[in-house]
Every structure is written in C-alpha cells, then in structure tokens.
Amino acid sequence: MLQGMPSQGYYTRKGGEGVLSGSTLMTGNLAAAWGARLAGVDYVPAYPITPQTEIIETIAKWVRLGQMKGKLVQMDSEHSMLTAAGSASLSGARVFTATSSQGLLYGLEMLYNISGWRAPILLVNVSRGLAAPITLEPDHNDVLAARDSGFLQFHAETCQEVLDLILLGYRVAEDRSVLLPAIVNLDGFYLSFTREKVELPKMDTVSTFLPEYDPPAPLRATKPVSHGATVLSGNLYSYFRYRMHAASLEASEVFRKASAEYGGLFGREYEATEGYMLQDAEYVIVMSNSFTTIGKQVVAKLRERGVAAGLLKLRMLRPFPFDDVAKSLAGRRAVAVFDQNLSPGFGGILYPEILASLYHKKNRPQFVLPVVGGLGGKQLTVQELERVFESLRNGPPTFPDRPDPMYLMREDEFDRAKRNIAIASGGG
Amino acid sequence: MTVEQQTRFRTLKDIPTPDYMSPGGSLCAGCGGLLAVRLFHKVLGPNLVWVNAAGCLTVMVNYPYVPLKSNWLYTAFASAPAGAQGVRDAFDILIQKGKIPAEEDVKVVVLTGDGGAYDIGLQSTSGAMYRNLDFYYLCYDNQAYGNTGFQVSSATPIGSATATTPPTPSEPGGNMFKRKDLFEIWRAHKPPYIATLSSSFAVDFLRKVEKGSKMKGPKLFISLAGCPTGWGYDPRETIREEKLAVDTGIWPLKEAVNGEVKHTYLPRALKPVEEYLSTQARYEHLFRPTKRTEVIRMIQNDVNNYWKMVSKDENVEIRLVGE
Numbered sequence: 001m002l003q004g005m006p007s008q009g010y011y012t013r014k015g016g017e018g019v020l021s022g023s024t025l026m027t028g029n030l031a032a033a034w035g036a037r038l039a040g041v042d043y044v045p046a047y048p049i050t051p052q053t054e055i056i057e058t059i060a061k062w063v064r065l066g067q068m069k070g071k072l073v074q075m076d077s078e079h080s081m082l083t084a085a086g087s088a089s090l091s092g093a094r095v096f097t098a099t100s101s102q103g104l105l106y107g108l109e110m111l112y113n114i115s116g117w118r119a120p121i122l123l124v125n126v127s128r129g130l131a132a133p134i135t136l137e138p139d140h141n142d143v144l145a146a147r148d149s150g151f152l153q154f155h156a157e158t159c160q161e162v163l164d165l166i167l168l169g170y171r172v173a174e175d176r177s178v179l180l181p182a183i184v185n186l187d188g189f190y191l192s193f194t195r196e197k198v199e200l201p202k203m204d205t206v207s208t209f210l211p212e213y214d215p216p217a218p219l220r221a222t223k224p225v226s227h228g229a230t231v232l233s234g235n236l237y238s239y240f241r242y243r244m245h246a247a248s249l250e251a252s253e254v255f256r257k258a259s260a261e262y263g264g265l266f267g268r269e270y271e272a273t274e275g276y277m278l279q280d281a282e283y284v285i286v287m288s289n290s291f292t293t294i295g296k297q298v299v300a301k302l303r304e305r306g307v308a309a310g311l312l313k314l315r316m317l318r319p320f321p322f323d324d325v326a327k328s329l330a331g332r333r334a335v336a337v338f339d340q341n342l343s344p345g346f347g348g349i350l351y352p353e354i355l356a357s358l359y360h361k362k363n364r365p366q367f368v369l370p371v372v373g374g375l376g377g378k379q380l381t382v383q384e385l386e387r388v389f390e391s392l393r394n395g396p397p398t399f400p401d402r403p404d405p406m407y408l409m410r411e412d413e414f415d416r417a418k419r420n421i422a423i424a425s426g427g428g
Numbered sequence: 429m430t431v432e433q434q435t436r437f438r439t440l441k442d443i444p445t446p447d448y449m450s451p452g453g454s455l456c457a458g459c460g461g462l463l464a465v466r467l468f469h470k471v472l473g474p475n476l477v478w479v480n481a482a483g484c485l486t487v488m489v490n491y492p493y494v495p496l497k498s499n500w501l502y503t504a505f506a507s508a509p510a511g512a513q514g515v516r517d518a519f520d521i522l523i524q525k526g527k528i529p530a531e532e533d534v535k536v537v538v539l540t541g542d543g544g545a546y547d548i549g550l551q552s553t554s555g556a557m558y559r560n561l562d563f564y565y566l567c568y569d570n571q572a573y574g575n576t577g578f579q580v581s582s583a584t585p586i587g588s589a590t591a592t593t594p595p596t597p598s599e600p601g602g603n604m605f606k607r608k609d610l611f612e613i614w615r616a617h618k619p620p621y622i623a624t625l626s627s628s629f630a631v632d633f634l635r636k637v638e639k640g641s642k643m644k645g646p647k648l649f650i651s652l653a654g655c656p657t658g659w660g661y662d663p664r665e666t667i668r669e670e671k672l673a674v675d676t677g678i679w680p681l682k683e684a685v686n687g688e689v690k691h692t693y694l695p696r697a698l699k700p701v702e703e704y705l706s707t708q709a710r711y712e713h714l715f716r717p718t719k720r721t722e723v724i725r726m727i728q729n730d731v732n733n734y735w736k737m738v739s740k741d742e743n744v745e746i747r748l749v750g751e
Contacts, residue, residue, distance in 0.1 A: 042527075043521060045510075084517070089514075090501060090514075091515050092528065219499045220528075224474070224498050226494045226500040227502070228501055
C-alpha cells in the first residue's frame with residue numbers, strides 16, 4: 001500500500017456483522033459471479049464473449065452443482081439473451097446477465113426495451129474496446145453507448161466494488177420508486193482477470209438487505225397484464241419517458257440510503273462519487289473504473305512532493321451525480337477529466353457532463369482540461385498522469401474558447417505504432 | 429383411439445363460443461392475421477402470454493386499449509422466441525421454487541408476421557427450437573412486410589408485386605425470388621409439431637392447434653393471412669381468397685408430427701392458379717396490359733411439381749392443371 005493512501009476507496013467500519021469469510025483472493029469476474037450468487041438470482045440467460053466469459057462459466061458450474069438455485073440458459077446471441085432477461089424479469093424472476101463490448105452493442109436495442117418495461121435486471125458489462133479494429137482490452141465506449149438507455153450505471157474500480165455494487169444495484173433497481181435495470185461495469189483484463197482481496201458477505205445477511213423481488217405487475221394467468229404496448233401519441237410517449245427519467249433521478253437518494261444500510265451490515269459504504277485527497281486539493285483529476293487506482297498512486301506521489309493534487313472518482317454514472325461532482329470540484333484551481341473513451345469529432349464523452357455540473361457554480365474552476373487516454377487498454381503510466389497535473393498547474397497559456405484536449409500517447413508508444421504500420425505496409 | 433376421434437372439433441359448430449378478444453380493434457378490416465389469432469386463442473383458452481414480434485398485430489395492443497383477455501408482451505422485431513424463453517423459464521423456476529402457485533402458469537405463444545418468422549427472427553426461432561422450448565409459435569403469413577406498407581419479404585411468392593419489387597419494363601414480373609420453405613426449415617430442427625393453417629379451413633385449423641397443445645416442446649404454426657390492403661382485394665373476400673389459395677394448391681394444409689409430414693387436406697383436382705392470381709391487385713401486372721403467361725406458367729409448374737411429390741409420398745391421386 002502506498003504511503004498516504006487512506007483506504008481502498010470506501011469507509012471501513014470494524015466488525016461488519018454480515019461478513020462470511022475473511023478476504024479471499026478472486027478476479028473481478030469471479031466477484032461478479034459471487035454477486036449474482038449472493039443475490040439469489042433465479043435466472044441467468046448467457047452468451048459467451050471475452051473477457052466476460054468466466055462469469056457465466058462460473059455460474060453455469062454452480063448451477064449444475066446445485067450450489068446456486070436457478071437456471072442458466074445459453075442463448076443464441078446477446079440480443080436474444082437480453083430479450084430473455086427482460087421477459088423473465090417481467091414474469092417476476094430476479095435476473096442476472098453479463099456481456100462485453102460488441103455483445104453489449106449487439107443487444108443495445110433490448111436495453112431500451114428492458115428499461116422501458118421497467119424490468120430491474122442486473123447486467124454486468126466487462127468493458128472492452130469496440131471494433132474496428134477489433135481488440136480485447138478495455139475502454140468505455142461500450143458501456144457509454146448504453147449511457148442513454150435508461151439503465152442505472154455503476155462503475156467499479158476494485159473487485160470488492162464489483163460484488164458490492166451488484167448487491168446494491170439490485171436493491172436500488174428493484175426499489176418500487178425506481179424499477180429500472182442496472183449495469184455494473186468493470187474493466188476487462190485490468191479488473192476481470194486481476195485477483196484482489198474480496199470479502200464475501202453472508203448469504204442470509206444479504207437476504208435481509210435484499211429481500212425477494214416483488215414485481216408490481218408480473219405476467220400471470222389470473223391477472224393478465226400487457227407490457228410494451230404501442231403508444232401512438234407523442235404525449236403518452238413523453239409521459240412515460242419523463243417518468244423513467246424521474247425514476248432514475250430518484251435512484252440517487254435510494255442508493256444513498258441503501259448504501260448506508262449496506263455499510264452497517266457489511267462494513268463498506270459507498271457514495272456516488274469518491275474523493276481521494278480532495279480536502280485541500282487545488283488540482284483535481286476526474287476518473288472512473290480500474291485506472292483510478294493509477295490515478296490515486298500519482299496523486300499520492302504528487303502530495304509527497306507538496307503538490308495539492310486530488311482525485312474524484314465517478315462511481316455512479318446514471319443517474320449522474322451532479323451535486324456530488326459540483327461540490328467536489330467547485331472552488332478548485334483546475335480540473336482534468338480523464339475520459340477512457342472517444343467520441344470522434346468531439347472528444348471525451350464524460351467531459352461535457354462534468355462541465356454541465358459546474359457551469360452554474362459561481363466558484364467553478366476556470367480551467368477544465370479534457371484528457372483522452374487508455375483506449376483499447378493502452379497502458380496508463382504514472383508519467384502521463386504527472387504530465388496532466390503539470391498542465392493543470394501551468395494552466396492554458398492564454399484562456400482560449402476551449403482548451404485543447406490532451407490525447408495521451410507517449411513518444412515510444414507512438415514510434416512503436418509507426419514501426420508496425422511500416423511493417424504492415426511492406427517496409428519495416 | 430386416433431387423434432381424429434379425440435378431437436373436440438368436428439364441424440364449424442364446434443368452434444368454441446368464448447372469445448378472448450374484444451371487437452372493435454385497430455387493425456384493417458378483413459385482416460386474415462387477426463382471424464388466425466382469434467381462432468388460435470379459442471383453442472388455447474385465456475391463460476397465456478402472447479409474446480409478440482414487431483408487425484401488423486403489434487398495433488392491435490394500442491395503449492390504453494387492449495383487446496385481449498390474456499397477457500401481452502411486445503418484445504422486438506428479431507427476438508420474440510427469446511422473449512418466450514425468458515417467460516417460460518421464469519415461470520418454471522418460480523413455480524419450482526414455490527414463489528408462485530402452479531395455477532398462475534401460462535402457455536407461452538410467440539406471435540409474429542412473416543418478416544419476423546422468415547427473415548429477422550429466424551435465428552432466435554432456431555435457437556428456441558434447438559433448446560426444445562415448450563412454447564407455441566404462430567406466424568401470420570401475409571407474404572410481405574405488411575405493417576410498413578407491403579415490402580417484399582422472403583415469404584413473398586414469386587410474381588408478386590410489392591412496394592419494393594414494383595413491376596417495371598426492365599423487371600416486369602415483380603418479385604422474382606421464390607419463397608423460403610419455412611416449414612422445411614423448421615422441420616430440420618425436429619420439433620414435435622409443425623402445421624400450416626388457414627382460417628378458411630377452420631376445423632382443420634382448430635384440430636391442429638389442439639393436437640399441438642397435447643405435445644411438449646416447440647409447436648409451430650404458419651397461418652396464411654389474407655391481406656386486403658397488401659394483396660389488393662375487397663376486405664370481405666379474405667376467406668374466399670384463402671380458400672382459393674388452398675384449392676389451387678398454392679397453400680398446402682399439412683402437418684409434421686415428430687418430423688413425419690402428412691397433408692391434412694388433399695384436393696382431388698387442383699384449380700388453376702390463375703383463378704387465384706387474377707383476383708388480387710398484387711398480381712395484376714401478370715394480366716394487364718399484356719398477359720405474362722410465362723410467369724403464370726412458372727407458378728403453375730411449381731404448384732404441379734409440389735403436388736406430384738405429395739401424390740407419390742402419400743400415395744394419392746391428385747389431378748393437376750394443364751398436364
């Protein structure tokens with residue numbers, strides 16, 4: 001552990017009563033499977049895709065061994081998988097499923113349907129860059145393509161968070177005032193295949209925290225219902241969409257309360273965002289997911305050198321935690337937003353969301369630097385982030401209409417790419 | 429006892445009186461698809477979930493008006509069979525876990541048009557059959573994308589004009605591809621029961637649904653669905669048009685029990701296809717301004733060849749046209 005690093009990103013309380021075991025080493029994928037198991041899910045429609053596959057393999061084994069009471073069925077595509085997930089939820093089952101990247105996009109149509117059905121399934125996305133060119137390692141263009149789908153979104157930095165956010169995710173999603181599906185995101189490879197210490201809660205304590213799903217209008221023989229009916233008027237359509245939006249906003253408060261209860265039972269309490277060395281920080285970087293750990297390392301290092309650096313981690317992306325972000329960033333000298341995604345022709349996707357949180361604050365930072373990096377799992381080095389902080393400290397040379405985005409790529413990486421291109425062109 | 433002896437349905441008088449659909453829906457007058465749904469529902473009773481794929485009948489359930497006394501779930505264009513999988517599995521698990529009583533159980537019925545069945549939803553249908561899902565599948569086949577204005581689908585017969593295969597001087601025949609043989613595509617998956625249907629042969633229709641309902645696993649039905657707006661005929665003629673399709677041999681009524689095919693209606697003498705084609709605007713270009721005898725002959729030959737095979741396989745004599 002680095003000096004000055006106060007926690008793994010959560011409040012620790014002594015002696016959480018619901019703890020099953022001491023810490024066990026497990027991958028992010030295994031932690032996700034445990035999340036589903038502890039949540040007592042009834043149904044898991046599945047479809048293989050790297051790097052998510054270990055999750056469904058694990059659950060398939062548990063179900064066949066009778067260690068998990070439910071059914072896993074391997075479908076013919078992610079589109080079918082998500083359709084079955086939504087329809088099973090409308091029938092009253094607690095549903096879990098998982099995918100990555102191309103799979104998420106292949107099923108994207110159904111995400112909008114599932115949220116419109118108000119079917120609170122939980123979907124784990126193991127982030128992976130999108131083709132073309134096809135790759136395996138992570139960035140967040142996949143999960144952010146689902147940003148506007150109506151799914152709640154929770155992004156995990158650690159394997160422990162993966163598990164905890166799944167349990168919290170169900171609790172929030174199934175709340176009668178929310179009734180929206182949720183995505184829990186973890187980075188492929190960096191988290192999916194990395195072993196970390198994970199504390200497993202006791203199943204019966206989880207059951208107290210997360211009682212059986214009680215659907216408001218399930219498909220039934222004695223009381224028939226219709227789901228997904230056509231609405232041919234804009235006012236009805238708008239009404240239902242506004243209701244969904246309101247439910248998503250409501251999820252903030254539901255999450256806060258659920259998290260406090262979770263902390264009481266299991267010793268870990270989560271907020272929508274997490275500050276790291278923020279207290280007197282003048283220069284703050286905003287990050288999410290597994291690379292946040294690298295960000296924290298850099299911040300700690302800079303602190304040792306007397307630089308007032310800090311970090312804000314986004315944990316909940318939908319509903320977007322405007323207030324938390326504004327509270328954490330207002331009054332800072334300069335802020336960098338690290339986007340591990342790219343919207344070609346614009347830049348990072350989260351950057352404008354951070355700006356929107358700050359625009360109406362009187363003491364908003366004068367300089368918010370957009371940074372794009374880590375695409376397709378490109379390594380993020382300490383040096384690169386140090387450079388980002390250096391830019392924050394120098395500020396823009398003048399104050400232009402908009403600051404130039406910083407696209408992270410080291411010279412040696414650039415040279416290596418050029419060499420490969422030369423080889424592909426028959427030179428080299 | 430043979431199945432014929434066991435059936436509840438012997439004459440038209442045996443069509444069950446209870447109706448699970450209210451009148452005054454929002455579909456076109458004379459819709460053959462709606463007729464098929466009504467008959468289907470009468471056999472299976474009210475305890476079911478319609479899992480619908482995008483199509484004409486999607487607009488039947490038009491919020492806040494629902495003309496059904498059963499459950500309805502609209503999914504998407506491509507994946508209604510996957511939706512059926514989720515419903516069936518969920519009910520099985522919840523009943524097994526004791527979370528809901530067995531009385532709440534429902535029959536699961538996919539409802540799709542031919543665009544969903546032959547084209548965009550074929551993969552998920554194949555998947556559901558492969559997984560031996562215990563469900564019903566009703567395709568109302570109006571032989572084109574009817575809801576979007578009658579564009580060609582892979583169920584459109586050769587020679588038919590559609591909005592995307594208009595007859596022109598360079599391509600005067602309309603659609604020049606042959607229909608996919610969906611019955612045989614399904615049969616290759618070895619489900620316990622497959623049947624073709626037409627509301628114009630209502631007793632045959634009801635008996636087949638009844639027969640399928642006694643089997644576990646995928647039970648698939650393709651019902652001809654006369655389409656006044658797309659085919660171009662008077663809405664009151666739907667039954668007559670569908671009956672002509674059967675009598676000309678264009679729409680064979682048959683079933684496959686555990687893969688074994690049997691025709692349930694064997695016309696002794698086929699009527700000429702021309703009698704059917706000439707009644708519909710989608711074939712008008714075959715008759716006016718000049719008669720395209722080569723296309724009509726091709727359609728007749730296809731029909732003749734089909735029934736020659738049936739004659740041989742089922743050892744019956746059928747009088748063909750022009751031979």
